[in-house]
Amino acid sequence: MKSLITRRKSLLVAASAAIALSLSACGGGGSSTTPPVASASFEAGTTMAKLSEAKTIKIGTKFDQPLFGQKGLDGKPVGFDVEIGKAIAAKLGIAADKIEWVETVSQNRESFIEQGRVDLVIATYTINDARKEKVSFAGPYYEAGQALLVNKDDNSITKPEDVKGKKVCSVTGSTPAKTIAEKYGAEVVPAATYTACLEPLRNKQVVAVTTDNVILAGYVDKEPDAFKLASDQTFTKEPYGIGLKKDDTVFRNWINDQLEGFAKDGTYKKAWEATAGKVIKTAPELPAINRY
């Protein structure tokens, strides 16, 4: 009976600790990095004028990409993509709580833009030519790239050349798997998903897991005591852009201007530090905007 009481007590302690933790987490998230809402006026007929008039914007982002776009139990997505979205909305005179966040997964991003179900897509969205046929891209606002995830206590691997002849886990047939095998001579252990690679890494059956640094940083964020990025440097380039309706050049140019503005006034750096910067320490410079 006594043990039951103590157990209840410890449960209570654990519960209150959890509440305190979640409260403090809320407090942390509340520190807004977004600039104050601007009172802007735009030329009639532009997309900016329309959105600014409507006082709301639909932004597509990922809900399952930690540090970039992730929706927690409170229903509010957080991450670097989300911060960029908030900053752009603020420049349109739209408050952060008036943004309608829409989940866009990799397969539906183009069609959501084409159908007008979202005004913008900021969702770890790599700019490439096939996609440019359907949508237009502002940016890039960030350049992701392939990196290596290693065990926390492993200091022997800092660059891709270090895994030559060693076992590295990646998804069967994926581009990162090919790069690490063909260019750097690693022995690839094929997995069905990147998450499946974590256990062999933990068991030291492979020395590293490789894919985009953005995905790997998400794993480090979840288990900072077990894993780390081998280095902040990446060895391929995946420019992330902001997707919008094809050939809305005025809107695209305007977003590009805003991005350059964010880099100058520090919004960009602050957004990074509050989100992905917790894992990827080197703050990125805004890549050269591609005004095509």
Next chain:
Amino acid sequence: MDAVIASLPEYWDGFLRTLYLSVISGIIALVVGTLLAAMRVSPVAALRGFSMFYVEVARNTPLTIIFFFAAIVLPRLGVKFEQFEVAAIIALSSYTAAFIAEAVRSGVNSVPVGQAEAARSVGMTFTQVLGFIVLPQAVRTVVPPLINILIALVKNSSVAGAFFVLELFGYGRQLSNDYGNQVLWILLGVAFFYLLITVPLGLLAHFVERKVAIAR
């Protein structure tokens, strides 16, 4: 279709690995399964109990979970393998052995009690009774179910593709990534290579059955 032809080297590599997993696991499972069946009918209560426990646990646990234990939990406990194929063989053979044990046991039950009694009456030990009199007759009656289990083993080996082994199914996944527009052909190709192993096994079953069948 051209994706399949262009990828024949990958298919061949995957085919050989599937064959390798199936043959090695099949041999281990046959030996272990027969041992388990012998334990099940032995006069020693502890052996009977162990065999029953093992068979019930192994054949009632989903194969994916057994794979998970072999490939991920065992290394965590300190049992590490250089190659993931070893984990796959452990999982496949320990799972299949349970089914083989049950099939062989049913064969043993089909041998008339008089056979064993007669053997004992001429002074044979338990091992001799089982090895010379009962098992040879038992195995002959259970050739079809044994081959069924081996065919299932070949197909079950595809689970290894999800646990870091590049066999037929693993290559199927890689090729579907490479040729996203020809997934149907890729998978038909994979199925064809499985049939290349399993159909001959089925024919072998017919043949062996006719050769060794005993009329009772």
